[in-house]
Amino acid sequence: MKKEITFTLNKEKTIMEVDPQWTLLHLLREVLEMTGTKEGCGYGECGACTVIIDGEAVNSCLYPVMEVEGRSVMTIEGVALKDGSLDPIQQAFVDEGAVQCGFCIPGMIMSSKALLDKKDKPTEEEIKESIEGNLCRCTGYVKIVDAIKSVAGGR
Numbered sequence: 001m002k003k004e005i006t007f008t009l010n011k012e013k014t015i016m017e018v019d020p021q022w023t024l025l026h027l028l029r030e031v032l033e034m035t036g037t038k039e040g041c042g043y044g045e046c047g048a049c050t051v052i053i054d055g056e057a058v059n060s061c062l063y064p065v066m067e068v069e070g071r072s073v074m075t076i077e078g079v080a081l082k083d084g085s086l087d088p089i090q091q092a093f094v095d096e097g098a099v100q101c102g103f104c105i106p107g108m109i110m111s112s113k114a115l116l117d118k119k120d121k122p123t124e125e126e127i128k129e130s131i132e133g134n135l136c137r138c139t140g141y142v143k144i145v146d147a148i149k150s151v152a153g154g155r
Contacts, residue, residue, distance in 0.1 A: 002020075003017070005069045008072040009032075009073050009078070011072075011074075019065075020064075024068055024073070027068075028051070028075060038104075044061060046107075047059065047104065051073055053068065079109060087113070089116060098144045098146070101138050104136040104137075107134045108134045111133065111134050112130055112147075112148045114130070115127065116152065124149065127149060
């Protein structure tokens with residue numbers, strides 16, 4: 001039996017009928033077709049499904065859909081600026097060559113954006129902590145950390 005929920009998705013009020021057993025990831029990818037949020041492991045271990053809820057980076061594969069009621073959700077699709085240009089963190093990933101296969105990048109960007117939205121000048125340790133739940137098999141993390149550092153303080 002479906003239930004109605006109301007929440008803000010990428011700065012727009014959203015009203016949806018959902019199955020209470022769904023995860024937020026299911027709603028985003030399968031129902032809303034917002035495929036920027038990736039399904040990697042499905043167990044909260046890889047970070048590919050990371051979104052920002054009320055300013056906090058969370059694994060949408062573990063997040064019960066009913067818990068978004070009244071909350072603000074941002075996906076990678078909502079990060080770009082209103083004029084369509086890339087957010088500084090997105091541009092930094094491009095400029096620093098932090099993207100290889102790209103599968104982990106939406107989650108990495110969402111985790112780093114959540115940090116940078118809270119703290120203008122995080123330390124390298126804080127940057128590493130913010131992405132520690134995001135696995136990447138391609139880059140070795142150096143360029144990802146460099147990209148985040150290049151934006152820190154410049155927002």
